Amino acid sequence: MDPDTEFALWKIEEEADELYNQLQLNDDEQAYVEKLSKGKRNLHWLGTRVLLRKMLKTEQYIDCRVDAHGKPYLVDLPYQISLSHSFDYAAVMLSKNKPVGIDIEQIKEKVERIAHKFMRPEEMKFLDPAHKIQQLYVCWCVKEAVYKCYGQKEVSFADNILLEPFDFNTQGTVSARLLKGDVDINYQVGYLQYEDYMVGYVKG
Template sequence: MALAYQRQLDGMTAFAVWKIEEEAEDLYSRLQLNQEEKAYVESLNNGKRNLHWLSTRVLLREMLNTSGYIDCRVDEHGKPYLVNFPHQISLSHSFDYAAVMISENKPVGIDIELVKEKIVRIEDKFLCPEELMFIDPSHRIEHLYICWCAKEAIYKLQGKRNVSFKDHIRLHPFSFRQEGEFSARLDAGPLQATFTVGYERFEDYMIGYVPGK
């Protein structure tokens, strides 16, 4: 596993992307796991799912720069959190890469996705008509992935189920660029917030990230 990219957003918030190059056994050997975690890993079939789970935990260990045990759990909504560190975290993975975002003072969300043409088949499933209107036709695939990653990152940050990408997360219009930021709004009943979404192209992938407030 090799660090491919790291970005410090402020003094307390950062994210990193690692390329998954090791076998599962190598990643496993770098972790300290309790019995429940070991049983979970053993329940996964050998393949990408196993590598993704292990690689995000190895990258988390690297970012926290610790040799001690990291008690990383998920709540009833599936959102990961740390028991024995003050940081808030978000985890993502796609094909050959894992991504982790951490912050000492705010909630965070991150998503990484391999850019593929098939996203056009589901564009109206996660974007409303007003959002589809600002998609740049000359960069449609990439622009759609920016929108998807943004909504996924916001979904992960807020951490509650039953939030609809299309109905509850709205992106303010923005022009396509390879890297930038724009505003978005979460409007899901008691969940109300405005976010600044950052994004950038990384090789054949798109990264979207959201630091909370």
């Protein structure tokens, strides 16, 4: 990380109306919010945007859109951004000069059942049995952060994002490589465990 890059986590304890009242939304955004089912999806969308507003320290309208690949971007402000959410938390990362990616996930045992979908066999081999669930979440969050930072669709977590072996700690760095066709990019991805959540974050 550097002075031009930061991320923040926010526990969403407010009701939807309370979050809504902190935002300025255009007609399309208001229609989108009204279309969202009441509940977590609504809170997540509102929560990430309120957190973005707080990080940018502005009361002005923020024109935040998504491109054809689903990557969020700011129309009128010189920042690269990434958004994530999981259960009670919203996460936002921004940088003045480089693409960024962030992912937050609540740690649950069920990740073991889907590990084969995003892990290579050689990656499964370096997992520490004593911390297998947490380490799987590190791998998932790291790959998701790389995917978001790269910002293009049609990337396979298992086939295109390769992780170097690492020892699990409550926070650390993982070396990752995005390999697809002519694309070959190395990333150093940070991670940390916060309560029962795992966060992965990267700057391109």
